[in-house]
Amino acid sequence: MNIAVLVKLAPDTEAALKIDADRLKIATVDINYVLNPYDEYAVEEGLRWKEKFGGTTTVFSLGREEAVKALRNALAMGADEAVHIVSPGGLDMLGKAKALAAALQGRGFDVIFAGKQSVDDDCGAVGPMTAYYLSIPHISTVVKLDCDGSRITAWREFEGGAEKFECPLPVLITAQKGLNEPRYASLKGIMFSKKKEIAVVEAAPAQAKIEILKLNYPPVRQAGKIVGQGVEAVPKLLQLLREEAKVL
């Protein structure tokens, strides 16, 4: 089985994000970057498929120099090969999907895994759009996956229900929390990741079609109001919910 996994470096979810002086991006100083948490599920799935079906797991990451850290983390978990798609930055989602598809094209992957979204941009678009440019099916936000070697069965959840899909390989799957329990890296994996040469490909230059105009902080939440205590406070609370908050 020839397996690809798309990974991205993202700010640690515990990091307190600040807007940069230009108001167009997040300030990168003092932020700890980690492998995007949803991509960890994708890497884990890629490793499990390798263990089950044999073959190799190749990880791809798109971006500037820092992207290498995401690749090394995936190698330390057990991936075999890594490809860094160098882009000058500034690509929009469409541009990223095109660049990823160009790098994946012609390599004969049976399956491509990606996280369902990155925790910084939160778009959830790059995985499915990459599948589009590769002309292969995709199933997104997958929580359970089976494969008999040529066809897959995938389950995804939505509010109040679940969907089951069947589909032949090749396919692109985006991973949702619950798909698996990602493994820890290992000391051997870390030493391997250090020695492993990472292949580099250049992304073709592209003009972003979406422009970010300005980043703003969310409005500061107003302090709540305590209208009283116990049963006596209920009529007043109902009145305020109706008349002031207008939620009833």
Added chain:
Amino acid sequence: METTYQALDYYLIDELLTDEERMVRDLVREWVECEVLPVIGRFADEGTFPMQMIPEMARLGLFGPTLPEEYGGANVSEIAYGLMMQELERGDSGLRSFASVQSGLVMYPIFRYGSAEQRRKYLPKLAAGELIGCFGLTEPNSGSDPGSMQTKAVRDGDGYILNGAKMWITNGTIADVAVVWAKLDDVVRGFLVEKGTPGFSAPETKMKWSLRASVTSELVFEDVHLPSDALLPKAKGLSAPLSCLSQARYGIAWGVVGAAMACFDEARRYANKRVQFDKPIASFQIVQEKLAIMATEITKSQLLNFRLAQLKQTGKATHQMISLAKRNGCYQALKIARMARDILGAAGITYEFQSGRHLVNLESVYTYEGTHDIHTLVIGSSLTGIEAFR
């Protein structure tokens, strides 16, 4: 107020580490945070070792990581090994002791003094956690003076007969193979004794108030017949077990800093949060002085360990240098754990906080693998040329 662990790095030692050393440190730190800290208090309370952690520690590669890959190691640097021990002991001294014994006191002597066949037979399985090892040097009447040991081996045809007893042996009861030091023709030699060998028993030492999440045992040998290949061929004389202790003490020097960092972090956060006289107790000068002393000593020990690691990597670390770091590290860590417990007040005596558990653990670490006093005399002897204990 942050809720997650803030590892003290006052002198930005992080900048001195390589990427892979940081990755090793972060990996073990995260594993301890997620898998050890939530449950270790319960194991300490019950007085049992968390056996289910052994396969996971093996998968992470924490056993014998400095050994070459053909023996299951990862060939990591001495700094990476030290950082790994630091992070393990941030979890619990018992967990670090387990790794120290497996790596420094069992895999190391088999690697250094064992035959090719012994290496092949034991090392990969010890690295994989499929075999657990222990190390028997100390005896009921032979502690700081190991040369006075009474455990004896005599020749019996091709093999040997072993008699004697060892005490305070970490992992003894759960070990599959024991590295046992005994006198043969009046020379200290090392033997590999497998669990289940007739005449060999390893009763557990219970009723401990320190290293509760760790197995401590006696090893008893009553006419134990050993085959010829049980002998470590290249270990002759007391310097062999002492060289193993140097490995383990090196890990201890790093480990206790992890325990101290855990205590400091806990005390600092508590002091910032706990309000008395309408302000956080961190506002009071006495508390600030304690935190300043703790941070100073942790930083000094971190730098000491970093340099010791460089010396060890280049083969220049003497056993006296290791004694100095072990002695200082344990002494300061114990003091820091006490101060942390003090800042925590009554809360500090419960398992809800870590400092009390580290404090009682460090009481053992302070005197095992060479007591504080003996290390003092080792350094004294190297400075004066006079051995005070002979």
